[in-house]
Amino acid sequence: MRPLTLLSLLLLPTLALAEEPWGKVDRNAAPALHDKACISCHTRMYGGDGSKMYTRDGRMLSTKLELLQRVAACNAQVSAGWFPEDEGSVAAWLNDKYYHFKE
Ligand code: HEC
Numbered sequence: 017m018r019p020l021t022l023l024s025l026l027l028l029p030t031l032a033l034a035e036e037p038w039g040k041v042d043r044n045a046a047p048a049l050h051d052k053a054c055i056s057c058h059t060r061m062y063g064g065d066g067s068k069m070y071t072r073d074g075r076m077l078s079t080k081l082e083l084l085q086r087v088a089a090c091n092a093q094v095s096a097g098w099f100p101e102d103e104g105s106v107a108a109w110l111n112d113k114y115y116h117f118k119e
Contacts, residue, residue: 035119037081038104045102046109053096054106070114080117083107 058066069075077083084107091098098106111117 036108037084038108041101041104041108043105043109043112046105049096049098049102050106050109053094053098054090057094067114070110077115078117079119080107080111080115083111083115083117 055066058069060066062068062072077086084103087107087110088100088103090096091103
């Protein structure tokens with residue numbers, strides 16, 4: 017095998033992971049984090065469980081990266097004190113549940 021081929025084989029898994037802006041995260045942590053810090057305002061604005069914030073017409077986001085950045089911005093704004101991996105976990109979970117962005 018040529019050295020270059022070997023190198024690209026070694027890099028492949030890294031590239032596959034790098035496609036997700038939040039990296040490898042534990043989505044199981046997300047619901048509790050989200051319940052605690054994120055529902056109050058969204059519910060006040062949209063009623064129900066507040067999830068209409070994520071499905072409303074004219075929502076502001078269109079990529080995974082924007083979603084992650086928005087989660088990080090809300091975290092900073094409300095001083096939830098989340099670590100980057102918490103932001104990543106919630107962004108990934110919101111994407112699975114509501115946004116379904118492919119990129
Ligand atoms: C202080 C009230 C408040 C809290 C608490 C809050 N948000 Fe928000 N959030 C807003 C408002 C207001 C908007 C809409 C901003 C707009 O329409 O310009 C928003 C919008 C969003 C959006 C974008 C919705 C769209 O258009 O697709 C996301 C994602 C989001 N918030 C995530 C979170 C997360 C994650 C948390 C918990 C860390 C959180 N929010 C906590 C007020 C809040």
